[in-house]
Amino acid sequence: MERRNTIQKDLVLKTVQGLKRHLTAEEVYEFIKKDHPTIGKGTVYRNLGILAEEGAIRKVEVPDGPDRFDFTLKNHYHVECIRCGEVFDVDMDEVTDLNERIHDTHGMQFLNYDIFFKGICPVCRAKETEE
Numbered sequence: 001m002e003r004r005n006t007i008q009k010d011l012v013l014k015t016v017q018g019l020k021r022h023l024t025a026e027e028v029y030e031f032i033k034k035d036h037p038t039i040g041k042g043t044v045y046r047n048l049g050i051l052a053e054e055g056a057i058r059k060v061e062v063p064d065g066p067d068r069f070d071f072t073l074k075n076h077y078h079v080e081c082i083r084c085g086e087v088f089d090v091d092m093d094e095v096t097d098l099n100e101r102i103h104d105t106h107g108m109q110f111l112n113y114d115i116f117f118k119g120i121c122p123v124c125r126a127k128e129t130e131e
């Protein structure tokens with residue numbers, strides 16, 4: 001049982017790392033299912049949660065969509081395509097002074113932040129010019 005668990009966890013990890021995209025849990029499951037039709041959706045979802053907790057992958061909480069799982073571990077920001085919902089990394093330096101720009105905290109203790117840009121990806125832009 002223990003060994004089987006390790007194999008499944010490894011499979012989930014390698015899938016997220018190998019596809020080099022920001023995958024939803026559903027996408028990870030659909031991908032693994034092609035080669036491993038007996039794997040359960042619950043198993044994939046559970047292992048994604050464990051791997052994110054362990055810091056082997058990163059969970060990206062998308063404001064208006066399902067969570068995504070990220071192979072890039074260093075702190076970085078994202079852009080979401082407003083047409084297809086795909087999430088991409090933004091190549092920019094880390095913003096370090098955002099907390100200092102807050103004038104009135106309204107009693108909140110600020111812990112951290114995510115930056116999510118909105119955009120239209122090259123694939124969707126190409127589709128739009130075709131039409």
Ligand SMILES: [Zn+2]
Nearest residue numbers: 081084121124
């Ligand atoms: Zn798009």
Ligand SMILES: [Zn+2]
Nearest residue numbers: 070072088089
């Ligand atoms: Zn990312």
